[in-house]
Amino acid sequence: MKDRNAFSQQERDAVYRAISTRRDVRRGFLPKPLPDDLLNRLLNAAHSAPSVGFMQPSRFIIIRDLAVRQTVHGAFLQANNQALATYTGDRHEQYASLKLEGILESPQNLCVLSDAQSQRGHRLGRQTMPETAIYSTVCAIQNLWLAARAEGVGVGWVSILDPARLRKILHIPEEIVPVAYLCLGYVDGFSPEPELELTGWEKRIPLEVVVSHDMYCEHRSIDNAADKDV
Numbered sequence: 001m002k003d004r005n006a007f008s009q010q011e012r013d014a015v016y017r018a019i020s021t022r023r024d025v026r027r028g029f030l031p032k033p034l035p036d037d038l039l040n041r042l043l044n045a046a047h048s049a050p051s052v053g054f055m056q057p058s059r060f061i062i063i064r065d066l067a068v069r070q071t072v073h074g075a076f077l078q079a080n081n082q083a084l085a086t087y088t089g090d091r092h093e094q095y096a097s098l099k100l101e102g103i104l105e106s107p108q109n110l111c112v113l114s115d116a117q118s119q120r121g122h123r124l125g126r127q128t129m130p131e132t133a134i135y136s137t138v139c140a141i142q143n144l145w146l147a148a149r150a151e152g153v154g155v156g157w158v159s160i161l162d163p164a165r166l167r168k169i170l171h172i173p174e175e176i177v178p179v180a181y182l183c184l185g186y187v188d189g190f191s192p193e194p195e196l197e198l199t200g201w202e203k204r205i206p207l208e209v210v211v212s213h214d215m216y217c218e219h220r221s222i223d224n225a226a227d228k229d230v
């Protein structure tokens with residue numbers, strides 16, 4: 001029986017479809033820029049996210065300027081080379097072959113920041129867990145990511161960046177935390193599975209392995225389980 005507060009079946013299907021077909025997109029961006037009204041809907045989805053004490057700490061920088069994107073891309077290349085150097089053997093080869101950003105191909109990038117020092121919300125919920133300000137911004141990012149999928153817009157998260165360098169490039173003040181650097185745009189399609197799964201970098205963990213009841217289950221090592229092809 002359907003709860004009277006539940007969405008219709010069609011609406012629920014649409015929500016779960018957005019969740020299951022959302023992908024991190026690094027390739028296949030189309031050059032046509034997103035119209036302002038669409039970008040605004042996505043930002044509004046982000047801005048509607050839950051936030052601790054309703055502090056609404058998320059801030060957004062829309063980056064369309066090619067010169068700025070080129071500078072950020074340069075920062076990515078440097079961080080990515082450093083990351084590559086930490087791998088050896090087959091992992092090194094595999095890492096080198098991965099496409100991990102679409103900074104220049106996507107006509108707009110979005111830096112999502114958190115004003116974790118804001119007094120909005122009067123510290124409600126943050127006294128024992130101050131990190132919840134950043135968590136709130138991550139909720140905003142996920143809202144945007146799902147809304148973008150429903151709109152047919154690809155989003156790719158680039159964390160292979162030195163935050164200090166990003167701060168300099170985008171003039172981010174010290175008290176503001178850069179949480180995500182996103183590549184956004186129309187795409188030629190969405191991969192059916194995570195690219196990191198298709199390329200053999202990592203596998204999805206079965207749900208039952210990560211769920212326990214009434215207390216944390218220590219006897220299953222998830223890292224070992226992954227190695228044994230669970």
Ligand SMILES: Cc1cc2nc3c(=O)[nH]c(=O)nc-3n(C[C@H](O)[C@H](O)[C@H](O)COP(=O)(O)O)c2cc1C
Nearest residue numbers: 022023024026099100101157158159160194195196
């Ligand atoms: C916090 C965070 C940082 C990420 N950073 C990167 C990144 O720098 N480069 C990249 O290619 N993907 C990045 N991703 C995307 C993940 O690789 C991706 O979510 C994961 O492989 C699962 O694929 P899916 O999002 O398509 O389901 C990041 C995702 C998250 C949540």
